[in-house]
Amino acid sequence: MIEAGHYYTLKVKKTVDFGVYLDGNPDEILLPKRYVPDGLKEDDEIQVFVYHDNEGRLIATTDKPLAVVGEVAMLEVADVAPFGAFLKWGIMKDVFIPVSLQERKMRAGEKRLVRLFVDEQTGRVTASEKIDKFLSNYELTVKENEEVDVVFYQKTDIGFKVIVNNKHLGVVHYNEMFKDVDYGERMRGFVKKVRTDNKLDISPGQRGYARVKTDEEKILELLQTSDGYLPYHDKSDAEDIYAFFGMSKKAFKMAIGALYKKRQIELTTTGIRLAAQ
Secondary structure, three states, rough: OOOOOEEEEEEEEEEEEEEEEEOOOOOEEEEHHHHHOOOOOOOOOOOOEEEOOOOOOEEOOOOOOOOOOOOOOEEEEEEEEEEEEEEEOOOOOOEEEEHOOOOOOOOOEEEEEEEEEEEEOOOOOEEEOOHHHOOOOOOOOOOOOOEEEEEEEOOOOOOOEEOOOOOOEEEEHHHHHOOOOOOOOEEEEEEEEEEEOOOEEEEEEHHHHHHHHHHHHEEEEEEOOOEEOOOOOOOHHHHHHHHHHHHOOHHHHHHHHHHHHHOOOEEOOOOOOEOOO
């Protein structure tokens, strides 16, 4: 059964002057003419995003929304009404968030972190700032060393609480942070540890040698475009290293250590240089 708020690959059932009807089994779903690519014909399949139009009918688009049902995202407030607000969704229709699901009063133009869900009473895609009730670590769907999608959610005494894969809560400890992050910022990370109470310790970036290899390549490329020398070393300031290389000081030291062992660079008192070949 087709539900609003998701992507589907649907078959063209028939063509009309104002678009094509897609097989929604059993319903037909209109893809308006403006979204129909040239050459699309009956029995062809096309990937579309499905949502409700203003009359409550399911309708399709090839535009890509900023989030689908089950995801969290920073959405801009388009308009405010006494009963709620409307958030820009990246498609022709805005998504509604009632006052009861707002943490504080919304204002047009600001961005807020919300989760999208299908309201049981209306059947429509709705947004909520009360994200915690949608998150649970009771049954984890991730394991240690697995790469995950993280969204920075709340500051705590020990680190930044993050939303993991739109489903769980984890913590990035402050000593793992190698740059300033903003509320709602999204990045890749990996599960560093699963604690006995199912709490998740998360590290930003890739894990293990895969990350070091990427950093090694970045350093070599920067050396090659800087006449073979860079004024950075293991005593350089961490913020300077991140500003130039985009990596933590720990990752930088691991990478230059690996490059030195391979005899690809030389270490000097003032920086690093490409080794003579």
